[in-house]
Amino acid sequence: MRKLYLMTAVLVIGALFLGACGTATPTEAPAPETPPTAAPAAPEATAVPAEPFRVAVVMPSATNDLAFSQSMYDALLVVQEQMGGPESFEIAYSESMFVIEDAAAAIRDYASQGFDLIIAHGSQYGSSLQEIAPDFPETSFAWGTTLDTFGMPNVFAYEARSEQGGYVNGVVAASLSTSGVIGVIGPIETGDAKLYVDGFAAGVAATNAAATVPTVWTGSFSDTALASQAAQTHIDAGADVLTGTAQMVAGAIGVAQESDVLWFGTQSNQAVLAPGIVVASQVYHWEVVLAQMIELIQGGTYGGESFSIDLANGGEVVEFNPDYSVPADVQALADETTQGIIDGSIVIPLAD
Amino acid sequence: MIQDLLTPAVLAGIVYSGIRLATPYLYATLGETIGQLSGVLNLGVEGIMLMGAYAGFYLTFRTGNPWIGLLAAIVVGALLGLANAVITVTLKAEQGISGIGVFLFGLGMSELLFRMTFGSVETVSGFGPVRLPVLGDIPVLGDLLFNHSLMVYFAYLLVPLVWVLLNRTTWGLRIKAAGQNPAAADALGVSINRVRYATVTLGGVLSSVAGASLSIALLNVFQQNLTSGMGFIAVALVYFGGWSPLGALAGSLLFSTVNALQSWIQVLGIPIAPDFALMLPYVLTIVMLAVPFRKARQPAALTKPFERGEG
Numbered sequence: 055m056r057k058l059y060l061m062t063a064v065l066v067i068g069a070l071f072l073g074a075c076g077t078a079t080p081t082e083a084p085a086p087e088t089p090p091t092a093a094p095a096a097p098e099a100t101a102v103p104a105e106p107f108r109v110a111v112v113m114p115s116a117t118n119d120l121a122f123s124q125s126m127y128d129a130l131l132v133v134q135e136q137m138g139g140p141e142s143f144e145i146a147y148s149e150s151m152f153v154i155e156d157a158a159a160a161i162r163d164y165a166s167q168g169f170d171l172i173i174a175h176g177s178q179y180g181s182s183l184q185e186i187a188p189d190f191p192e193t194s195f196a197w198g199t200t201l202d203t204f205g206m207p208n209v210f211a212y213e214a215r216s217e218q219g220g221y222v223n224g225v226v227a228a229s230l231s232t233s234g235v236i237g238v239i240g241p242i243e244t245g246d247a248k249l250y251v252d253g254f255a256a257g258v259a260a261t262n263a264a265a266t267v268p269t270v271w272t273g274s275f276s277d278t279a280l281a282s283q284a285a286q287t288h289i290d291a292g293a294d295v296l297t298g299t300a301q302m303v304a305g306a307i308g309v310a311q312e313s314d315v316l317w318f319g320t321q322s323n324q325a326v327l328a329p330g331i332v333v334a335s336q337v338y339h340w341e342v343v344l345a346q347m348i349e350l351i352q353g354g355t356y357g358g359e360s361f362s363i364d365l366a367n368g369g370e371v372v373e374f375n376p377d378y379s380v381p382a383d384v385q386a387l388a389d390e391t392t393q394g395i396i397d398g399s400i401v402i403p404l405a406d
Numbered sequence: 407m408i409q410d411l412l413t414p415a416v417l418a419g420i421v422y423s424g425i426r427l428a429t430p431y432l433y434a435t436l437g438e439t440i441g442q443l444s445g446v447l448n449l450g451v452e453g454i455m456l457m458g459a460y461a462g463f464y465l466t467f468r469t470g471n472p473w474i475g476l477l478a479a480i481v482v483g484a485l486l487g488l489a490n491a492v493i494t495v496t497l498k499a500e501q502g503i504s505g506i507g508v509f510l511f512g513l514g515m516s517e518l519l520f521r522m523t524f525g526s527v528e529t530v531s532g533f534g535p536v537r538l539p540v541l542g543d544i545p546v547l548g549d550l551l552f553n554h555s556l557m558v559y560f561a562y563l564l565v566p567l568v569w570v571l572l573n574r575t576t577w578g579l580r581i582k583a584a585g586q587n588p589a590a591a592d593a594l595g596v597s598i599n600r601v602r603y604a605t606v607t608l609g610g611v612l613s614s615v616a617g618a619s620l621s622i623a624l625l626n627v628f629q630q631n632l633t634s635g636m637g638f639i640a641v642a643l644v645y646f647g648g649w650s651p652l653g654a655l656a657g658s659l660l661f662s663t664v665n666a667l668q669s670w671i672q673v674l675g676i677p678i679a680p681d682f683a684l685m686l687p688y689v690l691t692i693v694m695l696a697v698p699f700r701k702a703r704q705p706a707a708l709t710k711p712f713e714r715g716e717g
Contacts, residue, residue, distance in 0.1 A: 116517070116630050118526040150517065150630060237673070243680075270672040271680040277634045280665075282625050283427060287669040290419035304527045305625045311529070312626075327527060 107137065107348060110146040110164035112157045113175040115276065117149050119301035121321040122275075126175045128322070129340035133348070136341070151176075152276075158182035165190040171351060173197070177245055183209065187357075194356040196347060199246045201360040208356035212343045215364040216246040216299075216320060217253025218395050219336025221402050222365075222372045223297060223318040224257020225391045226334060228265050229384045230316060231295045237288025238269040239281050239298030239306050247299045250320050250336070252404050254297055257391070268293070278305035285309040307332070325375035334374045334388075342369035366396045410674045411667075420670060421550050424663030425558065429624060430455070430616040430633070431658035432561040434640035435647065436568050437612025439654050442644055443572065444605040445585040445598075445707040446494050449505025451613045452637025453512020454486045458614025459621035460516040463530060463628035464523060472532045472622045476557075479618035480611050486512070487610015491603045498711035509637070517630040527629060532622035533557050557615075557623035564612075568651040581605055585705030588712045598712040613637065639691070646694050648703045657694075661687050 109130060117127040130145050137143040146164065151157035157179050164172045165186060174183050174197040184204050187195045191208055198212035227236050236258055240251045255267045268291065270284035282305030285296055289309065296310050297318035304327060310317045311328040319325070319335030343361035350359070363369020372392060374380060380388070394400035410416065434451050441448050458479040466475030490508055493499045538552040538559075572578040583591035584601045592598050616636070621628045643661065647653025668683035 116521065118521070118524070119629070120527045124526075152631075268673045268675060270669055271684075273681060273684040274634065276629070276631055278625055278627065278629050278632055279427075279430075279620060279634065279636070283423060283666065284669050284672075286423060287419065287666070287673050290415070290423075291670075291673045301629065304529075304627045304629055308529050308626045312534075327529060 106140075106142050106144045107171075107352075108144045108146070108169045109133075109171045109173065110148075110160075110167075110169040111173040111175055112148045112151050112160050112164075112179065114152055114157075114178070115150060115301045117147065119322075120304060120324055120327060121299070121301040123149060123175065123301070124322045125338035126173065126340050129338070129344055132339075132341040133344050136345070137348075154178055154182060158186065161195075162186050162189075165193050165195075168193075170194060171196060171347065192356070194347070194351045196357075201362075203358055203360055205358075207358050210347050210350075210357045211360035212340070212347075213360070213362050214246045214249070214338055214370065215362050216250040216336065216338075216370070217256070217402050217404060218365045219320060219370045219372050220250040220253030221257035221260075221395065221400070222388055222391050223320070223334060223336060224254040224259075224267075225261045226257075226380070226384055226388050227254070227295045227297065227316070227318055228258040228261035229387060230333065230380075231262070231265060233292050233294040234262060234265040235288075235292040236265060236267050236295045236297070237285070237291070237293035238267055239284045239288070239296065239303060240269055240271045241275040241300035241302065242273060243271055246321075249404070250299050253402055254318075256402050256404070261387075272302060274302065275300040276302050278302050281306040282309045289313045289315055323373050325373075325377065329375065329377040331378070332375045333378050333380060334372050337371050337373050338363060339369050339371060342367055365392055408676060410676065411670060416670055416674070418546070418550060420663060420666045423666035423669070424659060425551065426554060426624065427662035427665060428655075428658040429555075429558045429561045429619045430636055431640055431643060431661060432564065432655065433612045433616035433619060434637055435643040435654040435658055436564055436651060437609035437616070438640055438644045439647065439649055439651065440568065440572070440581065440612075441605045441609035442708055443585045443649055443705055444581045444602050445588060445705055445710060445712070446491075446602050446606050446609075447501045447505065447641075447709045448490060448494070448508070448606065448609055448613075449502060449638075449641060450486075450490060450508025450512065451505075451609075451616075451640050452633055452635065453509035454483060454490075454610050454613040455617030455620075455633045455637045456512040456516040456631070457486055457617065458483050459617030459632050460519055460628055461614070462618030463621035464519070466530045466532055466622045467524075467528060470531075472530070475530075475532070475622045476615070476618055479614045479622075483611035483614025484607055485610075486614065487607035488603070490610060491606040494606065494711070495599050495602045498713070501709045501711075513631060516632075520628060520630065524628075527627060529627050530622060532626045555619075555623040557619045561619065562655075565651050565655045572651065582705070584712075585707050588707050588710075589714075592712070592714060602712070613640075616640070642691050642695065645704075646691055649705065650703075657691075660694075661691060664690055 113123040115123040134143040148160040171194045183197050187206050187209050196210040200211050203209045203211045241247050258265050258267050272280040281302040285306035286309050295316045298306050299320045307327050311331050317332045323335045323337050325332040461482040462475040462479035465478040466472045493504045494501050533555040535553050542548045542552040580596050580601050584598045588598045643657035646657040664687040671683045
């Protein structure tokens with residue numbers, strides 16, 4: 055009898071495990087069913103490909119995180135639109151792949167299924183990609199944010215020069231702050247988060263040398279509670295403007311809204327979350343680099359190059375929230391700063 | 407630099423945040439304490455918290471009424487607690503393993519439901535701060551203690567309630583008997599399984615409410631994995647608190663206060679590496695867990711399914 059119970063229990067647990075993993079299995083984005091095609095055929099260099107271009111992306115959080123993962127998903131949808139819809143551009147994605155081993159399995163799966171381009175959207179996936187890519191020389195891989203292609207002919211790399219939009223945000227923040235205390239909430243001191251925070255601080259310093267920019271690192275990209283606590287602490291310490299990066303900031307934006315403190319976003323446009331207090335967001339438009347990669351792949355080049363999005367190439371745009379009216383002189387200063395970064399007259403000093 | 411921490415404003419900030427942030431830990435730790443005292447370890451607290459956070463958030467979002475959200479969290483918590491009781495009490499599953507199953511279920515299911523019902527991250531207006539009459543007007547203390555969300559007050563009110571339940575009622579005696587010496591209690595006519603069903607279900611309700619306290623009172627958002635490990639901390643705090651409601655209170659407060667402290671250390675620019683500051687609350691918990699006398703209070707039948715005629 056006891057054995058029966060044990061077996062039942064194991065079955066129940068097994069079912070629970072499957073339930074949990076269910077959301078992490080590859081999900082097909084809205085796309086019509088395509089008949090199974092033969093093994094990854096050689097890319098056709100002709101103008102109108104008969105088969106759809108197939109892209110798969112593996113990302114650490116959800117496609118609706120209003121941050122890093124969403125920025126890539128939104129970009130893929132834009133590219134899909136440009137390329138003529140789901141019939142000619144197929145998107146598959148695996149989200150919430152916070153376990154690197156699961157991500158590696160998904161990447162390998164997509165490669166075996168003959169996708170044309172597989173994007174590992176997160177620098178934590180780099181070592182997995184380095185292992186997998188040589189096994190599929192006919193498949194193109196991309197990863198970011200980094201500039202390191204491992205010297206492999208079928209790996210692209212991409213990064214965001216997030217310090218640029220960060221600098222513009224910092225200039226505007228310093229112009230709007232009356233207390234001169236501007237709080238920053240960062241996840242882990244690395245990658246585009248560190249660049250953004252450094253750029254933001256530089257922008258503040260260039261505009262108001264007396265302003266302080268205290269920074270709290272939460273040690274996590276997803277800890278909403280810690281981010282909201284950091285926001286509260288900043289406000290208690292006198293901050294009247296806040297900014298932050300990574301998907302955890304939703305909690306911090308909530309706190310800012312409650313206390314009527316201004317917010318500057320990055321990665322995705324965060325104005326939808328709190329239209330009353332979000333002044334501007336630096337938005338990543340990865341479609342700029344995706345378009346270049348796809349063109350190369352269609353021309354027979356599977357990798358070996360790295361790309362950046364920045365203000366100059368339109369891959370980064372500081373989007374102001376239409377519901378928040380910025381004084382005309384501040385808006386002018388923002389535009390001037392953006393222009394200065396694009397033409398090189400403003401050089402952003404970055405700490406190492 | 408360190409003396410910056412000792413200004414009245416900073417101390418007040420730490421105390422206020424400490425009180426506020428202890429809320430989810432308090433609910434979850436009290437619920438888990440009751441369950442463990444009856445002999446059932448539930449490692450799935452985190453999963454139930456996530457489901458409660460989602461259910462509370464969803465109904466608050468749809469109806470605009472956080473009370474309906476809270477009610478939803480209670481119902482979901484009771485159902486999951488009941489399911490957990492079936493697995494651990496009736497099916498006698500290995501509790502350490504089945505709890506992980508409950509956690510993974512909650513993690514995956516809350517995310518899946520969130521995705522199906524919300525296109526994007528949203529906010530709600532939940533239980534905002536309420537300044538209590540009279541008490542709230544006391545200088546300094548009024549601001550620190552009596553200007554919180556209703557869900558914060560409820561959490562603190564639960565401490566004496568659970569204490570009375572455990573120490574001044576027959577039901578409390580039965581719970582502890584079921585955890586210490588189930589065979590003897592059974593011989594005296596106490597239905598061990600019935601007691602454990604009740605405690606595990608109640609534990610589920612409190613875990614679920616702990617999650618809702620985040621999504622509809624403290625943070626007012628829902629995101630995937632919103633609780634990020636709080637449920638596991640709550641399980642540790644049960645050991646830390648020596649299976650007593652007052653210990654749970656002390657543990658929750660210590661943990662949340664040290665957490666608030668690390669935020670201030672970073673905001674004030676005190677040159678301690680942020681990684682170290684973030685580690686502080688966890689290190690403290692482990693240190694306290696190592697204090698030997700606590701082990702002696704552990705319910706003797708913890709994690710042991712009850713089988714009549716054994717032990």
